[in-house]
Amino acid sequence: MRIVLVAACALVDADGRVLLAKRPAGKSLAGLWEFPGGKVESGETPEETLIRELKEELGIDVTAACLAPLTFASHTYGGEAAGDGAGPDDWHLLMPLYVCRRWSGTVQPLEHEAVEWVRPVRMRNYDMPPADVPLVALIRDFLG
Ligand SMILES: Nc1nc2c([nH]c(=O)n2[C@H]2C[C@H](O)[C@@H](COP(=O)(O)OP(=O)(O)OP(=O)(O)O)O2)c(=O)[nH]1
Numbered sequence: 001m002r003i004v005l006v007a008a009c010a011l012v013d014a015d016g017r018v019l020l021a022k023r024p025a026g027k028s029l030a031g032l033w034e035f036p037g038g039k040v041e042s043g044e045t046p047e048e049t050l051i052r053e054l055k056e057e058l059g060i061d062v063t064a065a066c067l068a069p070l071t072f073a074s075h076t077y078g079g080e081a082a083g084d085g086a087g088p089d090d091w092h093l094l095m096p097l098y099v100c101r102r103w104s105g106t107v108q109p110l111e112h113e114a115v116e117w118v119r120p121v122r123m124r125n126y127d128m129p130p131a132d133v134p135l136v137a138l139i140r141d142f143l144g
Contacts, residue, residue, distance in 0.1 A: 002082065066100050071135060
């Protein structure tokens with residue numbers, strides 16, 4: 001099965017809240033709340049992907065030094081295109097999740113339907129992609 005590598009980031013603000021971003025209509029998993037990020041393109045490190053995606057999606061600048069690895073998601077999606085042009089076969093998402101507490105600029109939803117700063121204890125009230133569900137308890141344990 002194809003493994004698709006996606007880098008994602010939990011941005012954490014000074015109050016310990018995490019940024020969730022709502023996937024827009026017309027995309028796969030539309031309406032679900034995700035961590036900002038995206039597919040690692042050829043020639044990129046996951047950190048480079050996040051620096052690029054956080055700028056494109058949210059308009060903020062981060063550096064690799066401020067990206068700390070936290071955990072990862074590993075989940076098989078069935079019969080949906082992965083968005084990499086390879087057709088609607090099963091594919092397996094492998095998604096390293098980083099934490100970032102320092103950035104410059106102001107977060108704006110440039111590509112998402114909305115963004116919200118969410119306390120870890122409230123994250124279970126947000127519908128997330130199935131791959132992300134196991135990450136919620138880990139984030140709660142990590143951030144308290
Ligand atoms: N960025 C991000 N993607 C996630 C999360 N959970 C999860 O299953 N995914 C999936 C959704 C997408 O299939 C893929 C991310 O790819 P992408 O963000 O570059 O793709 P895309 O939405 O532009 O395009 P599409 O293929 O979903 O239409 O990983 C998450 O928390 N953050």
